[in-house]
Amino acid sequence: MASGIKLQSVRKVFGGNEVIKGIDLVIQPGEFVVLVGPSGCGKSTLLNLVAGLETLTSGHIHIGEICVDNVPPRDRDIAMVFQSYALYPTKTVRDNITFGMQTRKVPKEEQATAVQEFSKLLQINTLLDRKPGQLSGGQRQRVAMGRALVRKPEVFLFDEPLSNLDAKLRIEMRTEIKKLHQRLGKTAVYVTHDQIEAMTLATRIAVMDNGHIRQFDVPEVIYEDPVDLFVAGFMGSPPMNMLTGQIRRGDRMYVETPSTEGQDQLRFPLPGRLADRVSAADGHKVVLGIRPEAIFAKGSELPGSERFVFERPIDVVEPTGPDTMIVFDVAGTDLIARVRPEDAKPAGTPFLFEVDMDRAKLFDAKTGLRL
Amino acid sequence: MRQRSIDGIVRPKGVHHSLMRILLYAVLGLFCLYYLIPLIVMISTSLKSLEEIRQGSLLSLPRSVTFDAWAKAWSAACVGVRCNGLAPYVWNSVLMTAPAVFISTLLGAMNGYALTKWRFRGADTIFALMLFGAFIPFQVILLPMARMLGLMGLAGTIPGLIFVHTVYGLAFTTLFFRNFFMGVSDGIIQAAKVDGASFFGIFFRLVLPMSLPAIVVTVIWQFTQIWNDFLFGVAFTIGDSNPVTVALNNVVNTSTGVKEYNVDMAAAIIAALPTLAVYVIAGAYFVRGLSAGAVKG
Numbered sequence: 212m213a214s215g216i217k218l219q220s221v222r223k224v225f226g227g228n229e230v231i232k233g234i235d236l237v238i239q240p241g242e243f244v245v246l247v248g249p250s251g252c253g254k255s256t257l258l259n260l261v262a263g264l265e266t267l268t269s270g271h272i273h274i275g276e277i278c279v280d281n282v283p284p285r286d287r288d289i290a291m292v293f294q295s296y297a298l299y300p301t302k303t304v305r306d307n308i309t310f311g312m313q314t315r316k317v318p319k320e321e322q323a324t325a326v327q328e329f330s331k332l333l334q335i336n337t338l339l340d341r342k343p344g345q346l347s348g349g350q351r352q353r354v355a356m357g358r359a360l361v362r363k364p365e366v367f368l369f370d371e372p373l374s375n376l377d378a379k380l381r382i383e384m385r386t387e388i389k390k391l392h393q394r395l396g397k398t399a400v401y402v403t404h405d406q407i408e409a410m411t412l413a414t415r416i417a418v419m420d421n422g423h424i425r426q427f428d429v430p431e432v433i434y435e436d437p438v439d440l441f442v443a444g445f446m447g448s449p450p451m452n453m454l455t456g457q458i459r460r461g462d463r464m465y466v467e468t469p470s471t472e473g474q475d476q477l478r479f480p481l482p483g484r485l486a487d488r489v490s491a492a493d494g495h496k497v498v499l500g501i502r503p504e505a506i507f508a509k510g511s512e513l514p515g516s517e518r519f520v521f522e523r524p525i526d527v528v529e530p531t532g533p534d535t536m537i538v539f540d541v542a543g544t545d546l547i548a549r550v551r552p553e554d555a556k557p558a559g560t561p562f563l564f565e566v567d568m569d570r571a572k573l574f575d576a577k578t579g580l581r582l
Numbered sequence: 583m584r585q586r587s588i589d590g591i592v593r594p595k596g597v598h599h600s601l602m603r604i605l606l607y608a609v610l611g612l613f614c615l616y617y618l619i620p621l622i623v624m625i626s627t628s629l630k631s632l633e634e635i636r637q638g639s640l641l642s643l644p645r646s647v648t649f650d651a652w653a654k655a656w657s658a659a660c661v662g663v664r665c666n667g668l669a670p671y672v673w674n675s676v677l678m679t680a681p682a683v684f685i686s687t688l689l690g691a692m693n694g695y696a697l698t699k700w701r702f703r704g705a706d707t708i709f710a711l712m713l714f715g716a717f718i719p720f721q722v723i724l725l726p727m728a729r730m731l732g733l734m735g736l737a738g739t740i741p742g743l744i745f746v747h748t749v750y751g752l753a754f755t756t757l758f759f760r761n762f763f764m765g766v767s768d769g770i771i772q773a774a775k776v777d778g779a780s781f782f783g784i785f786f787r788l789v790l791p792m793s794l795p796a797i798v799v800t801v802i803w804q805f806t807q808i809w810n811d812f813l814f815g816v817a818f819t820i821g822d823s824n825p826v827t828v829a830l831n832n833v834v835n836t837s838t839g840v841k842e843y844n845v846d847m848a849a850a851i852i853a854a855l856p857t858l859a860v861y862v863i864a865g866a867y868f869v870r871g872l873s874a875g876a877v878k879g
Contacts, residue, residue, distance in 0.1 A: 264772050285778035297769030301791040312779035356775070 213240040213398045214275030214365040221270035232255050236243040243392050243399045247409040248419035252373040252523035255370055262368050263287050288360035294371040296351045298343035305339040308357045309434040325361045333357050341356045349380045406446045407576055418442045443500050451500045452546040455576055458495040466499045468542040482517040482568050489582050496576035503547045508554035509563035517568040525562050528555055628847035635843050651844035659845055661832045668849055671829035678740050678825055682747035683804045690755020695789050698763040699771045715753030724817050738820040747808045750761045755800050762796035798864050806857045
């Protein structure tokens, strides 16, 4: 049975600088929670607080049933994987893995069995007598994982463990971490700034910004139902298109883009569901959020009820293989559309874009909150 | 040390460049000679007989090599009024240098480790104050230290000299280790904390083995400083407890009898040999240690 983690109004101040500004978070036993946010948002600090590597300024942390506010890291029944791997350079892989057991005076036979089991699982059983300096990046990563796994702790903490790996290896290790979690069923807290890692690994994602948690929910909701502009802008790659405009009420509700020279204004019709919910007055400043995949070439997808078609010249074409990104300009903002490669046209040609307004999100321009 | 291949370097060719290279090596050779001549003179003089020194020129090589002067310097030269040679004083220096180097290096390593990896309030201030110790002119502390050693009952003894060298070495050893540990990833210490190791457990089992380059640099530095020290030796020891540097002075500056240049030279080389030996043995590490911030995890 894994332990859950409970944070109660956790605050951390570094020399007058408040880094964590009162965070409440309940992590269920066996969950895989990813803390994601831009650099400097406090996610690593929060993880270090859970690990006990930093002291709380105020608030409480529980791991399982135990309040660990004054418990040193070694007694918290945690294991941690660090961004820099933090392998002990003078020790062999075997000693790196068993160091934690050695300090805890675990019997030699038990150590050997544990090394056997996990080195095989992580495919490092041929490397046991090497020093970390003789290993490749991916191998070091596996050893660091092994060192965390071997003690069978209740909670795993990961501090951007994949950010030093090359792209291909990162995807491999990502899958492997997910497999390991499914197999072991232990609670895990994982810090990353990579929103794709967050989406793929998490059972729930906590999006952090500036010492606060903006939203804590399952990946699908974070992506499809962001609470504010920050979450919407942070999750997704390429990022969500953000178009400022004004609410116009007529026979139906529109978002009207500002007028710019040489371009006619666009009026994005809001679908009924969204229009019913929004009480904002005529002329209210809003941000219309449309993900790139909700803009495509006219007629390239099955017809839907809430479609809006407009024409704009293509500025830039960026093929990625499966899709082609088309950058174009609306009222001075660069927008990105994700189209099928066969629909793409060269830069400069006028192009008919179709927007699925059912998937559009509306935010208040002033507060950033979702409408 | 690792030799890098220089085959691949592209060099300009032509008469002009060849001449410039010849000039370059000529200048380098000249400087080399300039540095080496005193040593050559010392060695060759120490191998001559007193007779030959009086007749020959300073730069000429010995006609017949004799080790008499060395033997005399080692076991029969007169230091003050006693004529037992330098041997007992070399032993004094060893007895003083070895513990002083060991203790100051170990404490410096602990200081550096605590100052960088267990950050506490005021760590930078304490470090700045310790650094100050590296800039104190030693003449300033002679009198207060003499009084202090007197109070401690260590005046005129080798343990007293060890104490002084340890205290005044700490500024440098702390500086060396602190700067080395700044380059060691904090993650390693954090990982060890999570793994359950204690302050000293991490220090002795992880940090110290990692800091071999820093240890070598510090040991060379401290050994050279302490072995070569004259001021503390002459101020805080008397007669039998003199280190070899003070004894050498007493041999060379004797005002009675004939000036035995060959014995003086041999004695000076004997006093300098240990530091030379340390450089030769550990010199490669010295160079490597200076650029060894990069211990990758």
